[in-house]
Amino acid sequence: MTLIKTRSENWNFGGSKWKLSRSKLDMFLSCPRCFYLDNKLGIKRPDTPPFLINSAVDAQLKREFDFHRANGSKHALQEEYGIDAIPAKHEKIDEWRENFVGVQFVDKKTGMTIAGAIDDLWINSEGEYIVVDYKATAKDKPITELDPESSFHDSYKKQMEVYQWLLRKNGLKVSNIGYFVYCTGKRDQKSFDGVIEFNIKLIPYKGDDSWVERAITDAHKCLNNDQIPPCTPTCDYCAYTTATNEAIK
Secondary structure, eight states, rough: OOOOOOOGGGGGGTSSTOEEEEHHHHHHHHHHHHHHHHHTSSSSSOOOOHHHHHHHHHHHHHHHHHHHHHHTTHHHHHHTTSSOEEEEEOTTHHTEEEEESSEEEEEEETTTTTEEEEEEEEEEEEEEEEEEEEEEEOOOOOOOSOOOHHHHHHHHHHHHHHHHHHHHTTTTTOOSSSEEEEEEEEEOOOTTTTTOOOOEEEEEEEEGGGGGHHHHHHHHHHHOOOOOOOOTOOOOOHHHHHHHHHHHH
Protein backbone atom coordinates (compact mmCIF):
# COMPACT_ATOMS: atom_id res chain seq x y z
CA MET A 1 0.00 0.00 0.00
CA THR A 2 1.39 3.38 -1.02
CA LEU A 3 1.40 6.53 1.07
CA ILE A 4 -1.47 8.99 0.85
CA LYS A 5 -0.63 11.59 -1.78
CA THR A 6 -2.08 14.62 -3.48
CA ARG A 7 -2.36 15.16 -7.22
CA SER A 8 -1.94 17.99 -9.69
CA GLU A 9 -4.83 20.49 -9.83
CA ASN A 10 -5.38 19.58 -13.49
CA TRP A 11 -6.63 16.19 -12.31
CA ASN A 12 -8.96 17.64 -9.65
CA PHE A 13 -12.54 18.81 -10.13
CA GLY A 14 -12.49 21.85 -12.40
CA GLY A 15 -9.13 20.87 -13.90
CA SER A 16 -8.61 20.28 -17.60
CA LYS A 17 -8.02 16.52 -17.21
CA TRP A 18 -10.63 15.69 -14.58
CA LYS A 19 -13.58 13.42 -15.41
CA LEU A 20 -16.27 11.85 -13.27
CA SER A 21 -15.35 8.23 -13.78
CA ARG A 22 -17.59 5.31 -12.98
CA SER A 23 -15.37 4.44 -10.00
CA LYS A 24 -15.46 8.02 -8.67
CA LEU A 25 -19.26 8.05 -8.86
CA ASP A 26 -19.28 4.78 -6.93
CA MET A 27 -17.02 6.38 -4.32
CA PHE A 28 -19.50 9.26 -3.98
CA LEU A 29 -22.34 6.84 -3.36
CA SER A 30 -20.36 4.97 -0.68
CA CYS A 31 -18.74 8.00 1.01
CA PRO A 32 -19.28 11.64 -0.04
CA ARG A 33 -16.46 12.73 2.29
CA CYS A 34 -13.82 10.53 0.64
CA PHE A 35 -15.19 11.58 -2.76
CA TYR A 36 -14.83 15.28 -1.85
CA LEU A 37 -11.33 14.88 -0.43
CA ASP A 38 -10.23 12.95 -3.50
CA ASN A 39 -11.78 15.02 -6.26
CA LYS A 40 -12.01 18.53 -4.78
CA LEU A 41 -8.85 18.60 -2.63
CA GLY A 42 -6.81 15.98 -4.47
CA ILE A 43 -6.22 13.81 -1.39
CA LYS A 44 -6.46 10.25 -2.66
CA ARG A 45 -7.39 7.24 -0.62
CA PRO A 46 -4.40 4.92 -0.09
CA ASP A 47 -3.88 2.72 -3.15
CA THR A 48 -4.50 -0.99 -2.85
CA PRO A 49 -2.20 -3.51 -4.56
CA PRO A 50 -3.16 -4.09 -8.21
CA PHE A 51 -4.97 -7.36 -8.96
CA LEU A 52 -2.60 -8.56 -11.67
CA ILE A 53 -4.16 -12.03 -11.90
CA ASN A 54 -7.51 -10.39 -12.61
CA SER A 55 -5.88 -8.26 -15.31
CA ALA A 56 -4.35 -11.38 -16.89
CA VAL A 57 -7.77 -13.09 -16.94
CA ASP A 58 -9.34 -9.98 -18.49
CA ALA A 59 -6.70 -9.87 -21.21
CA GLN A 60 -7.20 -13.54 -22.06
CA LEU A 61 -10.98 -13.20 -22.23
CA LYS A 62 -10.67 -10.16 -24.49
CA ARG A 63 -8.40 -12.10 -26.86
CA GLU A 64 -10.89 -14.95 -27.03
CA PHE A 65 -13.92 -12.75 -27.65
CA ASP A 66 -11.99 -10.58 -30.12
CA PHE A 67 -11.25 -13.69 -32.19
CA HIS A 68 -14.98 -14.33 -32.52
CA ARG A 69 -15.65 -10.62 -33.03
CA ALA A 70 -13.39 -10.65 -36.07
CA ASN A 71 -15.06 -13.81 -37.44
CA GLY A 72 -18.64 -12.79 -36.61
CA SER A 73 -19.08 -16.03 -34.66
CA LYS A 74 -20.28 -17.03 -31.20
CA HIS A 75 -17.94 -17.72 -28.32
CA ALA A 76 -18.29 -21.17 -26.71
CA LEU A 77 -19.72 -19.54 -23.57
CA GLN A 78 -22.47 -17.89 -25.60
CA GLU A 79 -23.20 -21.25 -27.21
CA GLU A 80 -23.25 -23.06 -23.87
CA TYR A 81 -25.77 -20.65 -22.33
CA GLY A 82 -27.86 -20.27 -25.47
CA ILE A 83 -27.30 -16.52 -25.64
CA ASP A 84 -28.77 -14.71 -28.63
CA ALA A 85 -25.66 -12.58 -29.17
CA ILE A 86 -22.21 -12.39 -30.69
CA PRO A 87 -19.29 -10.08 -29.81
CA ALA A 88 -20.17 -6.69 -31.26
CA LYS A 89 -18.16 -4.98 -33.96
CA HIS A 90 -18.05 -1.22 -33.39
CA GLU A 91 -15.58 1.38 -34.61
CA LYS A 92 -15.09 2.66 -31.05
CA ILE A 93 -14.80 -0.67 -29.22
CA ASP A 94 -11.06 -0.31 -28.59
CA GLU A 95 -11.46 3.27 -27.36
CA TRP A 96 -14.35 2.31 -25.11
CA ARG A 97 -12.29 -0.46 -23.50
CA GLU A 98 -9.22 1.71 -22.87
CA ASN A 99 -8.59 2.74 -19.25
CA PHE A 100 -8.74 6.51 -18.62
CA VAL A 101 -10.61 6.95 -21.91
CA GLY A 102 -13.63 4.65 -22.09
CA VAL A 103 -17.17 5.60 -23.06
CA GLN A 104 -17.64 9.33 -22.45
CA PHE A 105 -20.58 11.73 -22.27
CA VAL A 106 -20.71 15.42 -21.36
CA ASP A 107 -23.65 16.07 -19.02
CA LYS A 108 -25.18 19.38 -20.10
CA LYS A 109 -26.77 20.08 -16.71
CA THR A 110 -23.51 19.93 -14.77
CA GLY A 111 -20.91 20.36 -17.52
CA MET A 112 -19.08 17.29 -16.23
CA THR A 113 -17.65 14.58 -18.47
CA ILE A 114 -18.81 11.15 -17.31
CA ALA A 115 -16.60 8.21 -18.33
CA GLY A 116 -16.22 4.47 -17.87
CA ALA A 117 -14.17 1.75 -19.60
CA ILE A 118 -16.18 -1.35 -20.49
CA ASP A 119 -14.79 -4.88 -20.74
CA ASP A 120 -16.86 -6.08 -23.67
CA LEU A 121 -19.89 -5.40 -25.81
CA TRP A 122 -22.12 -7.99 -27.47
CA ILE A 123 -25.03 -7.50 -29.86
CA ASN A 124 -28.18 -9.61 -30.23
CA SER A 125 -30.38 -10.37 -33.24
CA GLU A 126 -32.60 -7.37 -32.46
CA GLY A 127 -29.69 -4.97 -32.77
CA GLU A 128 -29.45 -4.36 -29.02
CA TYR A 129 -26.01 -3.91 -27.52
CA ILE A 130 -25.27 -5.91 -24.38
CA VAL A 131 -22.83 -4.74 -21.70
CA VAL A 132 -20.48 -7.49 -20.52
CA ASP A 133 -18.16 -7.27 -17.53
CA TYR A 134 -15.38 -9.72 -16.63
CA LYS A 135 -14.80 -10.72 -13.01
CA ALA A 136 -12.19 -13.03 -11.50
CA THR A 137 -11.90 -14.35 -7.98
CA ALA A 138 -10.85 -17.38 -5.93
CA LYS A 139 -13.51 -19.01 -3.77
CA ASP A 140 -14.26 -22.48 -2.43
CA LYS A 141 -17.16 -22.74 -4.87
CA PRO A 142 -17.82 -21.15 -8.28
CA ILE A 143 -19.76 -17.87 -8.27
CA THR A 144 -23.03 -18.67 -10.03
CA GLU A 145 -25.15 -15.68 -8.98
CA LEU A 146 -24.77 -12.21 -7.49
CA ASP A 147 -25.13 -12.05 -3.73
CA PRO A 148 -27.74 -9.42 -2.71
CA GLU A 149 -25.95 -9.02 0.63
CA SER A 150 -22.53 -8.35 -0.91
CA SER A 151 -21.37 -4.72 -1.10
CA PHE A 152 -18.93 -5.77 -3.84
CA HIS A 153 -21.72 -7.23 -5.95
CA ASP A 154 -23.87 -4.16 -5.35
CA SER A 155 -21.01 -2.09 -6.71
CA TYR A 156 -20.75 -4.40 -9.73
CA LYS A 157 -24.45 -3.86 -10.48
CA LYS A 158 -24.06 -0.08 -10.35
CA GLN A 159 -20.98 -0.36 -12.53
CA MET A 160 -22.96 -2.14 -15.24
CA GLU A 161 -25.84 0.35 -15.00
CA VAL A 162 -23.47 3.30 -15.46
CA TYR A 163 -22.05 1.61 -18.57
CA GLN A 164 -25.55 1.02 -19.93
CA TRP A 165 -26.42 4.68 -19.30
CA LEU A 166 -23.24 5.93 -20.98
CA LEU A 167 -23.79 3.81 -24.08
CA ARG A 168 -27.39 4.98 -24.36
CA LYS A 169 -26.18 8.58 -24.11
CA ASN A 170 -23.87 7.77 -27.02
CA GLY A 171 -26.88 6.82 -29.14
CA LEU A 172 -26.79 3.03 -28.84
CA LYS A 173 -29.81 0.79 -28.40
CA VAL A 174 -28.84 -1.04 -25.22
CA SER A 175 -30.44 -4.13 -23.69
CA ASN A 176 -31.43 -3.94 -20.03
CA ILE A 177 -29.87 -7.38 -19.64
CA GLY A 178 -26.11 -7.41 -19.17
CA TYR A 179 -23.79 -10.29 -18.32
CA PHE A 180 -20.96 -10.93 -15.88
CA VAL A 181 -18.39 -13.44 -17.10
CA TYR A 182 -17.39 -14.71 -13.65
CA CYS A 183 -14.16 -16.71 -13.42
CA THR A 184 -13.52 -18.55 -10.14
CA GLY A 185 -10.07 -20.04 -9.62
CA LYS A 186 -10.19 -23.73 -8.70
CA ARG A 187 -8.67 -24.80 -5.39
CA ASP A 188 -9.09 -28.56 -5.78
CA GLN A 189 -6.58 -29.32 -8.52
CA LYS A 190 -4.56 -32.46 -7.85
CA SER A 191 -1.39 -30.73 -9.00
CA PHE A 192 -0.46 -27.14 -9.78
CA ASP A 193 2.03 -27.58 -12.65
CA GLY A 194 2.16 -23.81 -13.14
CA VAL A 195 -1.47 -23.70 -14.33
CA ILE A 196 -4.53 -22.30 -12.55
CA GLU A 197 -7.85 -23.56 -13.87
CA PHE A 198 -11.06 -21.56 -13.61
CA ASN A 199 -14.76 -22.30 -13.41
CA ILE A 200 -16.35 -19.81 -15.80
CA LYS A 201 -20.00 -18.90 -15.32
CA LEU A 202 -22.20 -16.44 -17.19
CA ILE A 203 -24.42 -14.44 -14.82
CA PRO A 204 -27.23 -12.30 -16.27
CA TYR A 205 -28.24 -9.05 -14.62
CA LYS A 206 -31.17 -6.78 -15.48
CA GLY A 207 -29.93 -3.24 -15.02
CA ASP A 208 -31.88 -0.11 -14.11
CA ASP A 209 -29.98 3.11 -14.81
CA SER A 210 -32.75 5.44 -13.59
CA TRP A 211 -30.65 6.49 -10.58
CA VAL A 212 -27.58 7.59 -12.54
CA GLU A 213 -28.55 11.14 -13.53
CA ARG A 214 -29.67 12.01 -9.99
CA ALA A 215 -26.38 10.67 -8.62
CA ILE A 216 -24.41 12.80 -11.09
CA THR A 217 -26.36 15.91 -10.05
CA ASP A 218 -25.80 15.13 -6.35
CA ALA A 219 -22.08 14.52 -6.91
CA HIS A 220 -21.79 17.87 -8.70
CA LYS A 221 -23.58 19.61 -5.83
CA CYS A 222 -21.21 17.95 -3.35
CA LEU A 223 -18.13 19.16 -5.24
CA ASN A 224 -19.44 22.73 -5.41
CA ASN A 225 -19.98 22.90 -1.65
CA ASP A 226 -17.36 24.78 0.38
CA GLN A 227 -17.81 22.45 3.34
CA ILE A 228 -16.29 18.97 3.58
CA PRO A 229 -19.04 16.35 4.07
CA PRO A 230 -19.19 14.57 7.43
CA CYS A 231 -17.64 11.15 7.96
CA THR A 232 -19.68 8.22 6.70
CA PRO A 233 -20.31 5.75 9.57
CA THR A 234 -19.84 2.70 7.31
CA CYS A 235 -16.63 3.94 5.65
CA ASP A 236 -13.46 2.15 6.82
CA TYR A 237 -11.27 5.02 5.60
CA CYS A 238 -13.26 7.57 7.61
CA ALA A 239 -13.18 5.31 10.68
CA TYR A 240 -9.40 4.99 10.43
CA THR A 241 -8.73 8.72 10.05
CA THR A 242 -11.17 9.54 12.87
CA ALA A 243 -9.52 7.04 15.22
CA THR A 244 -6.08 8.34 14.28
CA ASN A 245 -7.05 11.96 14.90
CA GLU A 246 -8.50 11.04 18.29
CA ALA A 247 -5.37 9.10 19.25
CA ILE A 248 -2.92 11.91 18.48
CA LYS A 249 -4.82 14.79 20.06
